[in-house]
Amino acid sequence: MACRAAISLPSLCLARTLKPSASASGRISSGSAPPSKPYRPLRHLLLAPSRFRFLPPSFSHFRPSSRACPASPVAAMSSSSSYQKELAAAKKAASLAARLCQTVQKAILKSDVHSKADKSPVTVADYGSQAIVSLVLNKELPSESFSLVAEEDSADLQKDDAQETLERITALVNDTLSSEYNTVVSDKDVLAAIDSGKSEGGPHGRHWVLDPIDGTKGFLRGDQYAIALALLDEGKVVLGVLACPNLPLTSIANVDAHYSENQIGCLLYATTGEGAYLQSLNDSSTVKINVSTVDNPADASFFESYEAAHSLHDLSKAIAEKLGVQAPPVRIDSQAKYGALARGDGAIYLRFPHKGYREKIWDHAAGSIVVTEAGGIATDAAGNHLDFSKGRHLDLDTGIIVTNKKLMPALLNAVQESIKAQSASHL
Numbered sequence: 001m002a003c004r005a006a007i008s009l010p011s012l013c014l015a016r017t018l019k020p021s022a023s024a025s026g027r028i029s030s031g032s033a034p035p036s037k038p039y040r041p042l043r044h045l046l047l048a049p050s051r052f053r054f055l056p057p058s059f060s061h062f063r064p065s066s067r068a069c070p071a072s073p074v075a076a077m078s079s080s081s082s083y084q085k086e087l088a089a090a091k092k093a094a095s096l097a098a099r100l101c102q103t104v105q106k107a108i109l110k111s112d113v114h115s116k117a118d119k120s121p122v123t124v125a126d127y128g129s130q131a132i133v134s135l136v137l138n139k140e141l142p143s144e145s146f147s148l149v150a151e152e153d154s155a156d157l158q159k160d161d162a163q164e165t166l167e168r169i170t171a172l173v174n175d176t177l178s179s180e181y182n183t184v185v186s187d188k189d190v191l192a193a194i195d196s197g198k199s200e201g202g203p204h205g206r207h208w209v210l211d212p213i214d215g216t217k218g219f220l221r222g223d224q225y226a227i228a229l230a231l232l233d234e235g236k237v238v239l240g241v242l243a244c245p246n247l248p249l250t251s252i253a254n255v256d257a258h259y260s261e262n263q264i265g266c267l268l269y270a271t272t273g274e275g276a277y278l279q280s281l282n283d284s285s286t287v288k289i290n291v292s293t294v295d296n297p298a299d300a301s302f303f304e305s306y307e308a309a310h311s312l313h314d315l316s317k318a319i320a321e322k323l324g325v326q327a328p329p330v331r332i333d334s335q336a337k338y339g340a341l342a343r344g345d346g347a348i349y350l351r352f353p354h355k356g357y358r359e360k361i362w363d364h365a366a367g368s369i370v371v372t373e374a375g376g377i378a379t380d381a382a383g384n385h386l387d388f389s390k391g392r393h394l395d396l397d398t399g400i401i402v403t404n405k406k407l408m409p410a411l412l413n414a415v416q417e418s419i420k421a422q423s424a425s426h427l
């Protein structure tokens, strides 16, 4: 059975234009960021926990059904890939997690939003997505030792006042898994699955790396987000999957394009040395993707964060001007930016967090391999390759820049000159 189609919030029209003046929903913004869409709780759509039976199951009863997910065999890839089994499992896990997220995005409850110390919103979908990925990877790869470096932990869910939320998450997880597996997991299973993500990663062995919802703010707005899953082997990213339920299947470079529901929902993936691929979240048709071949910055367009709090828009503007980029920035949330760049929708991605922000490996691992396997390069602002072997954080200089090989020298130059000019002006 094919996984369900990507469906966005009913209050937001999926058919939209990317014109700077017509980006009110903020899904993909060209130019200045418009105000956020008012939040609309859709309580009635949330699945009631009471609809689900809570049998006393354990992981040992977790059995796959014969039904398949779109994370099906990769026709376009060579059969020699050494990570095929892991790729199939990762695609299945990310697709199912995306399905859960789509359900919640349709039915999001204000009361499901918690607050973390860093004030970023955490929803039942974050937890549910992380639980699904952990459960599915364990089920699909039972013989492998399992290490997961993931964003969420269950501390808040273990509190007495979180019992109802936990039950809702367990219900969503069971509902989502029921299309693929003959099993019912318990609250305890869900907590254990979430907490399997506490690994520190590092340079040795294999570690899965997960952002269960990358771009939480976009998710809450009804815009772009991604389920980002990667595999590290001896400190190197060897596999990456990006499930982007709201990303159009065709290029977002065409600012006049309109998209209907069945034209959105992407699964982008790559394994080391095998290229990068795009599949619809709704079916298994697969295409190989490549970064843009643009070599003249005047013809390039660039991506950056939708949220000004996540990346310095002024610095990106200065870099673009120095390079001679003509087009306004395309602002979208999450690693969907890496996915869009990997298929050539734009040629440059600039990310410059505010001082003091430490990048997490799950925010870049999957995206970076999808881009590099599509022929691009991702480095820090000093031109160093991203090093995912240092634990849960990336240890890097200033920011992250991503582009194709032809543009990288000029981009790096413009980045370094702009940073120098900015520092001088702050003296």
Ligand SMILES: Nc1ncnc2c1ncn2[C@@H]1O[C@H](COP(=O)(O)O)[C@@H](O)[C@H]1OP(=O)(O)O
Binding pocket: 120, 211, 213, 214, 215, 216, 217, 218, 304, 305, 306, 307, 309, 310, 311, 332, 333, 334, 335, 353, 354, 357, 363
């Ligand atoms: N203050 C911050 N500065 C930069 N990035 C942030 C900040 N807070 C959260 N993020 C993370 O940045 C990533 C997305 O950024 P963007 O959409 O701008 O590319 C997300 O992983 C988001 O976390 P999260 O995954 O919890 O949403």
Ligand SMILES: [Mg+2]
Binding pocket: 211, 213, 214, 215, 362, 363
């Ligand atoms: Mg993230």
